[in-house]
Amino acid sequence: MAIDNKTTRVCVIGAGFYGLEAAKTYLQVDPTISLTVLEAEDSLGGTWSRRRIYPTLRAQQKYGVYEYSDFPMDTTGVADPHTTFIPAEKLQEHMEQYAVRFGIKERIRFNAKVTKLERATGGGWNIWIQGDTAPSTFDKVIVGTGLTSNPSLPELDTTGFEPPAFHTRELGAHYAWLTSPEVSTITIYGGGKSAIDAMYMCVKNGKQVNWIIRPDSVGNGAAPQLAADILGRNTNDVISSRMGAMLQPQLDSCEGWWYRFLHSGSGLGYWLHWKYWGWLSSILMAYAGYDKSENMARLRPKNVDHAAFWVNVPTSITNQPESIAFIHSGEKVKVIRSEITALEGTYVVLSDGERLHTDAVVFATGYNKSEPIYSPELAAELGVVTDLATYPPHLREKWDNLDMLADQEVVRLFPRLANPPMPNNKPVKNAPCRLYKDILPPELARKNDRSLVFAGAVGVASTAIFSGPSALWGVAWLTDNLSLDELGVSQAEIEWEIAIRVAFGRRRYTVAGVYGTYALFEWLPKIDALLMQLGVQPRRIKSVLKDFFLPYQASHYRRIVDEWMQLRGLK
Incomplete structure (x- = not known):
């Protein structure tokens, strides 16, 4: 089908939990877009794709926590969902059903490994895909590759090694x-x-x-x-x-x-x-x-x-x-x-x-926090983890100064973090991830560039619950339905918030937080901050006492997209 020149071409890179949530949210907000989801593997799911899962693998969350907020997981045959860890096969099936239910799966191009992302002449983005002879061009891009896409392998010579x-x-x-x-x-x-x-x-x-x-x-x-x-x-x-x-x-x-x-x-x-x-x-x-x-x-x-x-x-x-x-x-x-x-x-x-x-x-050596799809210049502009050796000197000087001040402020606010028992004394070779709200590159915020955001660029204890509000915030920015100026957020405040979160992570989580991609216990206050900027009620449990003591589930955020769209007059 031919695409009208006025149709917004949107690409989501990655069909994992965050990528699928972002794709569904964008389609819900603007059904007129031409949406493509690029997935490097032959099945969707990201961490939970068919190639990665096996019969004994379980999620670390139980039923009701690790599911899409507007698509409850089927618990037929589960004796006590609240006490049962979700089998990987069940989670993969849930994501498949979600993609079909909301019209995402038909828009996924499988075995489409992105090798390069670059700005297109005249605006938008060129995305190079392994095996293609020319790039695909999109107006808007959501990078949803998350933190488990690029394996970290030890430097060992396997030339003469016989076993796999x-x-x-x-x-x-x-x-x-x-x-x-x-x-x-x-x-x-x-x-x-x-x-x-x-x-x-x-x-x-x-x-x-x-x-x-x-x-x-x-x-x-x-x-x-x-x-x-x-x-x-x-x-x-x-x-x-x-x-x-x-x-x-x-x-x-x-x-x-x-x-x-x-x-x-x-x-x-x-x-x-x-x-x-x-x-x-x-x-x-x-x-x-x-x-x-x-x-x-x-x-x-x-x-x-x-x-x-x-x-x-x-x-x-x-x-x-x-x-x-x-x-x-x-x-x-x-x-x-x-x-x-x-x-x-x-x-x-x-x-x-x-x-x-x-x-x-x-x-079992984890994953690199950087992706090899960006040039050094673009990596610095987008605020992703990148080699300090290629980091622009003017940006390094600016962030070094902010980082020093932010670290002092973290210690002032939380004296407990002044002397962590396991300081990371290893040389830091990469600039950390620097995204506003873990979504928006600060340089794009400075230019009011609404063409690219990230989804899943931070590790939290509840991926499923965090994915919905963060996807909505990102889509609101891309569709010009979120103004930081109207919220009274200056560029200096954006950069300070990024610096203090990086400093906090380095003291709170030492090794895991060194690159600004880890916020294990901060996800609920983070969601509150996102929803408040969107004008959506963050306290989802009506009783004050219950809201304080009861655990938050995915279902508590079931209608946030509808609520926000009504506030914006989009439905």
Whole structure:
């Protein structure tokens, strides 16, 4: 079908959770657009695409939390959804159904890997796709590739290595072979949540696992093993209420009585706050039983003092309780704190010279926060993570000055963060992600350029709930239905907010927050701030007491797009 020259050509890069939400929201706000969703893989889902998932994989959230706000997940046959972690297959199915229901799937181009994004002559954006001989041009672009698209792999020569070696994102594709009789011993390299999931899958299928994690002296440590429930309450519920948010330092909540009582640095409340976190930490540390076996002792977090408060690396909620027993037993899994220095023949060579025979190596080594689709100049303009060696000197000078002042302000607001027990002393090689509200590049805000935004550029504890309000804010900007001038937000205020959030993340989350892409516990106040700018009521639970104590679910944000459109006279 021919496209009218006046039709707005919109491209969403990535068909993961954020990308699908952004595509649906844009279509709902403006059904006249010509929408294309580009997906590098052969199925939608992003982290939950068919190639990545496998039978034992579970989400870290339970039913009601990890679902689209306006498309409840089918819980037929689930005895108690509130206490059941969502199987990966169920989540992938939910996303498929969502894409079909809202007319998105027919607009997805699969196996379309974006290799380059650049400005088009005369406005808009050129997007180069692997295999195409010419770029596709769009008026508006939403980059929804998230934080798990570009695997980080160790620098190891695999030329003479015989067994397959691959990243955890390929586990689903290799599942049938890994669980076959051909494979008996598997090496897993890395200490994060994906490593725990991979270990459980392998041991559950009767494989012997050598689980190698770099020593604390050179690595980031192992992900803390958090209980699924705390004192009879769902762990997600504890951190998904306003009360739970209040107990965390929050840049969006640094005024009022509760802030002064708990976070300002003195008095009974400050003392009680730290006692609470010490008590909670002792419960969580006892759950894993780090002193009960040599294997589990090797997984002890780098920091044990108030470990529940200080988050060095992304945490792991134990959604397969049997995994704890597997680790303690040591029968099928051996935890080794070392580095892999070479892969030779059928052997993994460790830094102490030990050689371990293996049938496969699984790299659970996380993801790069940068994407190779931008030129250095464009990366700097868009505020994405980029190499400092190519960062423009004038921008570096400006942000260095702002960062220094912002860091001082964070310490003033939250004295608790003045001396984190696990400071990141490693050289910082990249400029951090600098986006206003984790969505809008500040340089585009300066130019009132409404042609590009990001979706999913920050890691939060509740992806599904955060995705809706952030998608709506981004679409409001792209469609010229959000004016920062009318809101009284200056360019200086935009840049200061970005600087203070980066500074906060670096102190609050040390390693995980170094590049401004991690805000685990801040998602509810962040949503409040987005909705207030949009003019939508952020407090979604009518009773004041219930709004304070009850956990927020995806369903609480079910009609926010309709509410906003009515306010704007768009329906």
